[in-house]
Amino acid sequence: xxxxxxxxxxxxxxxxxxxxxxxxxxxxxxxxxxxxxxxxxxxxxxxxxxxxxxxxxxxxxxxxxxxxxxxxxxxxxxxxxxxxxxxxxxxxxxxxxxxxxxxxxxxxxxxxxxxxxxxxxxxxxxxxxxxxxxxxxxxxxxxxxxxxxxxxxxxxxxxx
Numbered sequence: 001x002x003x004x005x006x007x008x009x010x011x012x013x014x015x016x017x018x019x020x021x022x023x024x025x026x027x028x029x030x031x032x033x034x035x036x037x038x039x040x041x042x043x044x045x046x047x048x049x050x051x052x053x054x055x056x057x058x059x060x061x062x063x064x065x066x067x068x069x070x071x072x073x074x075x076x077x078x079x080x081x082x083x084x085x086x087x088x089x090x091x092x093x094x095x096x097x098x099x100x101x102x103x104x105x106x107x108x109x110x111x112x113x114x115x116x117x118x119x120x121x122x123x124x125x126x127x128x129x130x131x132x133x134x135x136x137x138x139x140x141x142x143x144x145x146x147x148x149x150x151x152x153x154x155x156x157x158x159x160x
Contacts, residue, residue, distance in 0.1 A: 005122075008060055012118050015055040020110055023048035024103055031102060037094055041106070045083050053079070061126035071125065078120035086113035 023044045030040035053075055064071050089109035093100055 008122065009118060011060040012056065012121070013114070015052050015060055016110075016114050016117075018055060019048040019052035020107070022051050023110065024106060027106060028103065037102065038091070041087060041090055044106075045087060049079050049083060056121065056126075061121060062128070064126050065129035065131075074125040075121065078117065078125045082113040082117035082120060085116055086110050089113070 025044075026047055027040050027044035030043060031037065035043075053072075057075075064074075066074070086109040089112055090105050093105035093108060094102060097105075
């Protein structure tokens with residue numbers, strides 16, 4: 001189990017490097033154009049998130065078996081938490097340590113958020129969907145008894 005997890009994490013980090021390059025590049029361009037750091041970072045996060053979703057979906061995580069829209073919503077939720085954390089760390093450093101280079105603040109936040117992102121995507125967003133139970137295979141008890149309703153089916157040993 002450790003080998004597949006290590007391989008998935010390695011692929012996730014590779015995708016993250018590509019996403020970080022997109023993120024940092026777009027942020028740097030917008031920052032150079034004197035766009036407010038809040039807006040520059042938000043735009044770079046959204047763009048990088050789309051890029052990493054496409055790459056992770058194709059190269060890192062197996063299909064979950066869920067409808068693509070549901071899987072995308074789950075991915076978006078995890079990403080929102082991880083990127084929100086990254087964004088919060090970034091803003092805390094930009095305003096708390098104004099002398100720190102902004103790209104370094106971006107890298108620090110992204111690095112911390114990568115741990116949250118991998119765990120969330122692995123354990124929630126791309127977690128395999130439960131398989132539907134085969135008829136009669138999951139529980140031999142009649143459906144009406146599982147629901148708590150004892151119905152006389154005219155079986156031997158029952159009172160009619």
